Amino acid sequence: MSVEFDGRLALVTGAGRGIGEAVVTALVEHGARVVATDIAPDGIEALARKYGSRVVARPLDVTDADAVEAAVEEVEQAIGPVEFAVNVAGVLRGADVLDTSDAHWAATFAVNVDGVFHLSRSVARRMAARGRGGIVTVASNAAGIPRAGMAAYAASKAASAMFTKCLGLEMAPHGVRCNSVCPGSTMTDMQRGMWADLGPGDPESMAAAADRVVAGDLAAYRTGIPLGRIADPADIADAVTFLLSDRARHITMQDLYVDGGATLRA
Numbered sequence: 001m002s003v004e005f006d007g008r009l010a011l012v013t014g015a016g017r018g019i020g021e022a023v024v025t026a027l028v029e030h031g032a033r034v035v036a037t038d039i040a041p042d043g044i045e046a047l048a049r050k051y052g053s054r055v056v057a058r059p060l061d062v063t064d065a066d067a068v069e070a071a072v073e074e075v076e077q078a079i080g081p082v083e084f085a086v087n088v089a090g091v092l093r094g095a096d097v098l099d100t101s102d103a104h105w106a107a108t109f110a111v112n113v114d115g116v117f118h119l120s121r122s123v124a125r126r127m128a129a130r131g132r133g134g135i136v137t138v139a140s141n142a143a144g145i146p147r148a149g150m151a152a153y154a155a156s157k158a159a160s161a162m163f164t165k166c167l168g169l170e171m172a173p174h175g176v177r178c179n180s181v182c183p184g185s186t187m188t189d190m191q192r193g194m195w196a197d198l199g200p201g202d203p204e205s206m207a208a209a210a211d212r213v214v215a216g217d218l219a220a221y222r223t224g225i226p227l228g229r230i231a232d233p234a235d236i237a238d239a240v241t242f243l244l245s246d247r248a249r250h251i252t253m254q255d256l257y258v259d260g261g262a263t264l265r266a
Helices: 018-029 041-054 065-078 102-130 151-174 189-193 203-215 233-244
Strands: 009-012 033-038 055-059 082-087 133-138 176-183 255-258
Touching: 009 018, 009 065, 018 033, 018 041, 018 082, 018 133, 018 233, 033 041, 041 055, 055 065, 065 082, 065 102, 082 102, 082 233, 102 133, 102 151, 102 176, 133 151, 133 233, 151 176, 176 233, 189 203, 233 255
Parallel strands: 009 033, 009 082, 033 055, 082 133, 133 176, 176 255
Antiparallel strands: none
16 A cells, blocks of 8 residues: 555545546555545445545535535544545436437536535635645546537536636645546446447447447547557546646646547647
């Protein structure tokens, strides 16, 4: 176990599975204590059992501003100052714009944008008073490139990434750094949920679906992945921990794309 974070406290949303779970694991392996939050308790409770005193599970609905503020205050009073916050909680409901309902749009923004705002505002107030801290938002490479059938998701991730930049600009004089990590296709339940033809428990179907993602889809204006693989959640978690670490002490207001080159960014 690394001691890079040496007992410092992090709060992670969407920590019950996928990228959030990987972020908790990476932070613990680097010596941090973690408050793992998620709207569903099962995953975070499993992490608390696995890591003992290193992880505290707290169910949390990030769309509820009052609940977020109360949770952060309770953590600060009962556990310690939150030095790092990672916004991972997110939802993806694919649909063409013409088929996107008002409720679909609002629900996407409630988690992916409002949730980021609620947590970041709450922890940033406290970090600014202490003159230190780090916030990372897990956005998406869809924040920087149009995606057919994903307008609500892409727009919400672009909004959360720009919010994080603006927050970083305001927090820089207070010693608080704010950055975003923008994953591409990553082997999570969210990714697998986009594979409508994936047979349950069928590794051949999963491999074929992954191969299609790597190859890209010209008809859908979607490039492939130059590195030839779908990311593992740990790949994203490594980027998050780097941006929180002192190795990134002069990095703020940046979007780090972790997508195997899929967006072909200059």
